[in-house]
Amino acid sequence: MPIRKPKNQQHRSESGTGTVRLVLAALLAAECAAGAAQPYLTNSGQYSPFYPVEEYRAIPSKCEVSQVNLLQRHGARQPTSDASKSIRATLDKVAGKGNYSRSEMAFLAKYTYDVGDDGDLIPYGAKESYDAGKQLVKRMKCNSATAALTFCSAPFVRATGHPRVVDSAGNWSRGYMDVQIPTLPNSYKKNFTFSTQVVFTEGEHLQNPFANNCPNLASTVPTAQEQWRAVWTPAVLQRLQDTRDYKFTASDVVNLAHLCAFDSVKLNSTSPFCGLFRESEFPYIEYDSDLGKYYGNAYPGAPLARSQGVGWVNELLTRLTPDRSYIDMDTTQINHTIDSETKHFPLDKFIYADFTYDNQLV
Numbered sequence: 001m002p003i004r005k006p007k008n009q010q011h012r013s014e015s016g017t018g019t020v021r022l023v024l025a026a027l028l029a030a031e032c033a034a035g036a037a038q039p040y041l042t043n044s045g046q047y048s049p050f051y052p053v054e055e056y057r058a059i060p061s062k063c064e065v066s067q068v069n070l071l072q073r074h075g076a077r078q079p080t081s082d083a084s085k086s087i088r089a090t091l092d093k094v095a096g097k098g099n100y101s102r103s104e105m106a107f108l109a110k111y112t113y114d115v116g117d118d119g120d121l122i123p124y125g126a127k128e129s130y131d132a133g134k135q136l137v138k139r140m141k142c143n144s145a146t147a148a149l150t151f152c153s154a155p156f157v158r159a160t161g162h163p164r165v166v167d168s169a170g171n172w173s174r175g176y177m178d179v180q181i182p183t184l185p186n187s188y189k190k191n192f193t194f195s196t197q198v199v200f201t202e203g204e205h206l207q208n209p210f211a212n213n214c215p216n217l218a219s220t221v222p223t224a225q226e227q228w229r230a231v232w233t234p235a236v237l238q239r240l241q242d243t244r245d246y247k248f249t250a251s252d253v254v255n256l257a258h259l260c261a262f263d264s265v266k267l268n269s270t271s272p273f274c275g276l277f278r279e280s281e282f283p284y285i286e287y288d289s290d291l292g293k294y295y296g297n298a299y300p301g302a303p304l305a306r307s308q309g310v311g312w313v314n315e316l317l318t319r320l321t322p323d324r325s326y327i328d329m330d331t332t333q334i335n336h337t338i339d340s341e342t343k344h345f346p347l348d349k350f351i352y353a354d355f356t357y358d359n360q361l362v
Contacts, residue, residue: 006337027327040274043282044261045289045360049076050128052309056139069138070088070353072132073361074168076265078116083258087350088113093246101243104275115262121164124265129168140351148180149188155351158198160210162357169196169355196355198344200335207335209311210356217304218295224291224301229254232284239277257285297359307332308360323349 042051059065079087095108116122137143142152155176159169173194181189200208227248236253240246256276263271277285294301297308311333314326324347327339339345 039282045287047261130175133172
């Protein structure tokens with residue numbers, strides 16, 4: 001089962017149809033069966049748990065995968081320290097006040113904040129990554145003894161150094177192995193294991209293809225979000241304060257919306273915070289988060305955003321070609337000390353799995 005720490009050779013077709021090199025650079029995680037029915041699961045921006053946009057379509061029968069490259073975000077997490085500080089400030093205005101005129105606010109009389117402060121992985125997020133590992137084995141037809149002992153053995157796994165990302169990589173690997181191991185002969189089962197081979201240290205001025213090291217990343221997030229919040233939050237403010245003024249601001253409305261997501265994935269059921277919003281308002285919440293990512297980390301909203309992905313793209317090109325000049329000549333985030341060693345940057349694997357943050361994905 002998944003583990004959560006509270007802290008800290010190419011396979012070629014012989015059929016004559018040719019080899020199709022399929023690159024999977026996607027977010028794979030547990031397929032939440034309830035996702036379509038619960039608006040908060042699909043409209044909470046980066047705090048939404050994974051859900052499938054559409055049904056998975058298998059690889060065409062005349063094609064065969066020769067290489068898989070997976071770029072995946074960590075699983076669902078607690079709020080970070082900055083986010084939790086802001087959320088707590090909102091709750092100080094409304095929690096424990098009593099005499100709520102609106103029934104959907106009554107739970108706040110005895111509510112105590114308990115969704116975390118450090119951005120650590122939560123059990124729901126651990127299972128997301130675990131299920132993603134299991135799912136990839138099945139989709140890539142690696143769930144047989146022959147595949148497990150040949151081209152599908154030991155994916156090459158890397159992660160950036162934050163505990164929630166490292167733990168997500170480990171949970172993905174555990175899920176992958178838990179599907180493969182039962183297919184193996186008993187003599188192979190005991191020693192069949194793999195782990196995250198490379199963990200990049202995080203820090204200012206450190207070379208890391210999975211971390212944000214662009215100090216000049218331009219952004220107009222405050223302006224964009226303020227304009228949008230001026231459109232959609234007044235109705236919520238009026239409704240929640242129809243008989244009592246809690247001194248709420250637009251930011252408080254957003255914090256309560258984020259608590260809907262954080263508390264729901266912690267409880268693994270719908271949080272009472274979600275009841276503070278009408279179903280029609282959840283797309284507004286999603287768009288608010290989309291603006292943050294678009295102007296903060298995505299091109300052309302943030303003009304320099306693409307620079308954050310150059311290093312990983314050069315690594316991808318090196319794997320696909322394979323031509324090491326792409327990484328040798330890189331002057332962005334690539335850690336040349338690590339990538340220069342074959343054991344840390346091999347070119348003969350079938351599956352490569354890299355774990356990072358949502359900001360780097362967008």
